[in-house]
Amino acid sequence: MRLACDCGAVIEADNAEKFVARAQAHALETHSMRFSADQILALAAGDGRHGTTFRSARPDHEPPA
Numbered sequence: 001m002r003l004a005c006d007c008g009a010v011i012e013a014d015n016a017e018k019f020v021a022r023a024q025a026h027a028l029e030t031h032s033m034r035f036s037a038d039q040i041l042a043l044a045a046g047d048g049r050h051g052t053t054f055r056s057a058r059p060d061h062e063p064p065a
């Protein structure tokens with residue numbers, strides 16, 4: 001699984017569990033955004049409903065300015 005964040009980081013893992021953990025860690029550490037596993041997987045699937053990157057998604061909490 002692979003997701004390119006709009007900050008330039010690429011999150012990759014060979015299974016969903018690792019992928020979700022890495023993506024959540026990146027979103028939290030780099031963007032101060034929390035995502036559920038479902039949100040991460042929706043982003044990776046590119047279903048469009050949640051955007052295709054962390055910043056275009058709608059997190060539960062707005063990131064700090």
Ligand SMILES: [Zn+2]
Nearest residue numbers: 005007009030
């Ligand atoms: Zn990022």
